[in-house]
């Protein structure tokens with residue numbers, strides 16, 4: 001009931017269309033029932049008049065029959081038109097609702113969902129819900145109205161006939177659906193869940209096709225897809241069998257009603273007030289009533305699927321955006337003075353802290369490198385600045401104000417970010433470059449590509465800047481993808497540049513060239529470099545070393561390389577003039593305060 005209320009709230013803007021569609025459905029089904037009854041009466045009356053050679057005005061009933069036939073056809077046409085229109089509007093409304101639930105969520109909150117599963121929710125689950133109107137509400141209202149009307153007409157001839165038919169109609173329109181709903185609940189729920197898992201598995205397998213082939217894991221994955229496919233088909237087969245049986249059940253009740261009505265009508269034909277020609281219309285009307293309930297078992301059978309789809313969609317209602325926007329935001333920051341005071345971040349409520357009381361400061365225009373072992377929390381610092389995660393404790397000040405005072409949009413506008421994994425869209429090189437700066441001109445784009453040491457390689461592609469990069473940049477090398485990500489960020493012309501592992505996949509000569517280009521570009525900008533590439537780290541103003549979410553040491557590269565064992569161990573062979581295994585110089589790492597003093 002709660003789910004139906006939820007659905008009705010979402011469908012409120014379209015209730016007028018639904019009401020019109022249902023009204024047209026009632027008119028169509030009523031016209032059909034009346035057509036059967038009037039035709040029966042007409043044929044019987046014509047036959048009776050023929051037997052006794054009496055005069056019979058057949059013009060009026062013939063006109064009525066024609067009128068009912070036209071009403072039925074035209075009614076069906078407009079009913080389909082209106083109900084399809086209403087359904088498509090509802091689909092749009094549901095998709096917009098779903099998008100509104102997902103949009104404020106951080107990409108990190110959606111990471112737990114497989115992309116195929118998200119696709120299944122936005123497509124198949126929403127499609128399932130559109131049938132609440134077509135398959136559930138409309139047949140239920142039509143059955144209620146038409147059966148009430150028809151039984152009232154039957155009662156005029158014989159209360160006994162009306163009662164018996166009502167009982168059989170209840171059996172076909174209420175008892176049978178309840179039974180079918182009970183039996184269809186489990187396969188219906190499973191069909192939705194297994195269908196979604198199947199989509200997710202197939203999308204995952206296609207995305208990881210390269211790895212599966214190289215590691216010889218393709219057959220195992222195919223076996224899993226086959227298994228899910230088999231289970232899904234089994235659910236569908238059970239649902240189809242149930243659907244066939246329920247339709248057969250409606251037919252059985254229809255024929256029982258015809259037999260019972262005929263059996264009860266025969267003795268009544270002797271009584272005054274009932275004419276012999278009434279036999280055919282009463283029996284045909286009793287039969288026609290079942291058209292109104294015929295769809296109900298199927299509708300109730302789909303209830304299990306509808307409930308499962310609703311549950312999967314409503315799961316998003318419980319998700320709150322990971323980052324809250326201020327009610328009264330202040331002006332965007334004027335500079336990039338950043339100060340972390342005791343900042344703690346946890347990616348999952350029950351998970352370990354990614355940042356655990358981090359204290360650090362970055363001055364506007366400073367070039368800072370964030371180093372530390374894997375999992376130390378370096379990327380989390382970038383995610384905090386990008387407002388993808390929120391600190392659970394401590395404060396992060398930006399231009400002297402807590403970060404939560406600003407609109408996320410304003411902060412992101414100040415940042416050019418190259419993530420650890422650069423994502424390329426299946427579009428041209430140009431489109432991928434312009435994502436962060438759609439207004440940028442051709443010259444600015446080429447300049448950014450030059451700075452990222454990519455321009456010549458783009459020109460060598462078959463269609464230069466118009467070459468399609470393929471799914472996730474399949475047609476480019478790892479180093480090219482990374483430099484495209486860098487060029488895209490540089491084109492944004494933002495005052496704070498955050499580079500997360502920018503040298504990954506680059507040879508030393510290209511990395512050196514790239515740094516020389518960046519050196520000029522960075523004038524007047526702030527750089528936060530997250531890197532294990534010592535050739536770049538040694539060039540920045542200050543190195544901040546993190547470990548387990550805390551600042552372990554800070555200073556310039558030379559000082560750290562001289563005084564800090566952990567830094568030397570981390571830098572490994574990247575330190576010239578310092579032996580990485582000479583650990584005697586700094587047995588206990590200097591505290592940040594000692595180093596910066």
Ligand SMILES: Nc1ncnc2c1ncn2[C@@H]1O[C@H](COP(=O)(O)OP(=O)(O)OP(=O)(O)O)[C@@H](O)[C@H]1O
Pocket residue numbers: 108111347348351353354372373374375376377378379380381420
């Ligand atoms: N989306 C996430 N959900 C749950 N835990 C996460 C998530 N992202 C990071 N973590 C955890 O937070 C901690 C810090 O991760 P982070 O990515 O910031 O480390 P890092 O220093 O950048 O590591 P690397 O050098 O390997 O990129 C790690 O323990 C990691 O497992």
